[in-house]
Amino acid sequence: MLSKNQFKYINSLKIKKYRQQHGAFVVEGAKSVLELLNSDYKTELVMATQDFLQKYGSNPSHPAVDWIAATSAEMDRLGTFQSNDACLAVAKTKENVFLRVAVGEYALMLDDVRDPGNLGTILRIADWYGISKVICSPSTTDFYNPKVVAASKGSFTRVRAYYIDLPKFIEKETGNQTLVGAFLDGESLYNFSFPQEGGYIVMGNESRGIGPEVAALIQHRVTIPRFGAAESLNVGIATAVLCDNWRRGN
Numbered sequence: 001m002l003s004k005n006q007f008k009y010i011n012s013l014k015i016k017k018y019r020q021q022h023g024a025f026v027v028e029g030a031k032s033v034l035e036l037l038n039s040d041y042k043t044e045l046v047m048a049t050q051d052f053l054q055k056y057g058s059n060p061s062h063p064a065v066d067w068i069a070a071t072s073a074e075m076d077r078l079g080t081f082q083s084n085d086a087c088l089a090v091a092k093t094k095e096n097v098f099l100r101v102a103v104g105e106y107a108l109m110l111d112d113v114r115d116p117g118n119l120g121t122i123l124r125i126a127d128w129y130g131i132s133k134v135i136c137s138p139s140t141t142d143f144y145n146p147k148v149v150a151a152s153k154g155s156f157t158r159v160r161a162y163y164i165d166l167p168k169f170i171e172k173e174t175g176n177q178t179l180v181g182a183f184l185d186g187e188s189l190y191n192f193s194f195p196q197e198g199g200y201i202v203m204g205n206e207s208r209g210i211g212p213e214v215a216a217l218i219q220h221r222v223t224i225p226r227f228g229a230a231e232s233l234n235v236g237i238a239t240a241v242l243c244d245n246w247r248r249g250n
Contacts, residue, residue: 001068001069002047002068002070002074006045006068007074007077007078009022009090010026010047010078010088010090011078013025013026013090013146014026014146016142016145019093019142019144023092023093024044024090024091024092024093025090025091025093025144025146025149026088026089026090026146026149027088027089027090027091027149028079028087028088028089028146028149028150029086029087029150030052030086030087031153031154032149032150032152032153032154033046033048033086033087033088033089034056034154035154035157036089036091036154036157037056037065037089038157039157039158040157041091041092041094041157042064042091042092043064043065043089043090043091043092044065044066044089044090044091044092045065045066045067045068045089045090046065046066046067046068046087046088046089047068047070047074047075047078047087047088047089048067048068048069048070048086048087048088049069049070049072049075049086049087050069051086052086052087053067053069070088075088093144094160096162096163097160097162098162098164099133099135099160099161099162100133100135100173100174101133101177101198101199101200102198103197103198104196104197104198105133105198106131106194106198106199106200106201106246107131107132107133107134107135107199107200107201108122108126108131108133108134108135108200108201108202108203108239109134109135109136109166109179109200109201109202109203109214110122110134110135110136110137110140110202110203110204111137111140111166111202111203111204111205111210111211111214112137112139112140112204112205112208112211113136113140113141113203113204113205113206113235114139114140114141114205114206115141115206115235116141116142116145116146116147116148116151117147117148117151117236118151118206118234118235118236119140119141119143119145119148119151120147120148120149120150120151120152120153120156121151121152121236121239122134122203122235122236122239123148123151123152123155123156123159123161124151124152124153124155125236125239125240125243126155126159126239126243127152127155127158127159128155128243129240129243129244129246129247130247131159131243132158132159132160133159133160133161133162134159134160134161134162135161135162135164135166135169135200136161136162136163136164137163137164137165137166137214138163138164138165140163143156143161143163166213166214167213167214167217170214170217171217174199174200176197177197177198177199177200178194178195178197178198178199178200178219178220179199179200179202179217179218179219179220180192180194180199180200180201180202180218180219180220180222180242181202181203181204181210181214181215181218181220181221181222182201182202182203182204182209182210182222182223182224182238182239182242183209183210183215183221183222183223184209184223184232185221185223186220186221186222186223187220187221187222187223188222188223188225189222189223189224189225189241189242189245190225190245192220192222192245193249194245194246194249201239201242201243201246202214202218203235203238203239203242204235205235206234206235222242224238224241224242
């Protein structure tokens with residue numbers, strides 16, 4: 001049974017300040033929790049229905065996990081999504097470890113992506129296209145936001161993020177590596193070939209795009225050709241289009 005202190009603790013992790021204070025975050029839903037349990041994240045506890053516990057609660061590969069039976073009412077009170085009727089887990093966050101691309105590898109670089117749903121979708125897209133590293137500006141939304149974790153559909157366990165001042169990172173760490181940025185006024189993506197040596201695909205803020213400081217350091221400005229009247233594309237969709245063209249070009 002869930003104690004009052006455990007309830008308070010789990011509920012506090014919806015807020016970034018307390019996620020940072022405790023070094024922990026919440027994962028909701030059967031699929032995401034199972035992905036978590038099969039990853040290298042340290043899971044503290046799993047709160048779940050009797051059906052879920054009967055299937056997975058006695059798993060010998062997770063002896064350190066605190067398995068807690070929960071009622072539907074408790075799940076409703078703690079969860080943030082109406083569809084979460086199976087389980088919820090708490091896991092330890094990872095350190096903000098330095099990342100950079102290797103030769104022939106591409107990573108995503110996100111400049112001020114604020115919407116948690118967009119970041120989660122981008123993590124899922126990165127995972128689909130075999131990208132395991134995402135370099136984020138400090139103003140990009142928190143990787144462990146519950147909405148990010150949920151939207152990633154488990155991909156947060158396979159894609160790592162590194163938060164850093166992007167202009168400094170670019171000037172110090174990218175060297176001769178390619179930076180390809182998405183702009184409304186860039187070269188047609190259809191006419192662009194991604195260099196084989198690897199680099200970074202840079203995406204910007206949902207309304208303002210890539211900021212001027214980062215934009216000034218990007219060698220290749222590309223745009224997704226528009227054939228209709230829409231003003232712009234969602235940043236997640238645009239990321240998928242760029243990644244798909246990169247993979248098809250290679």
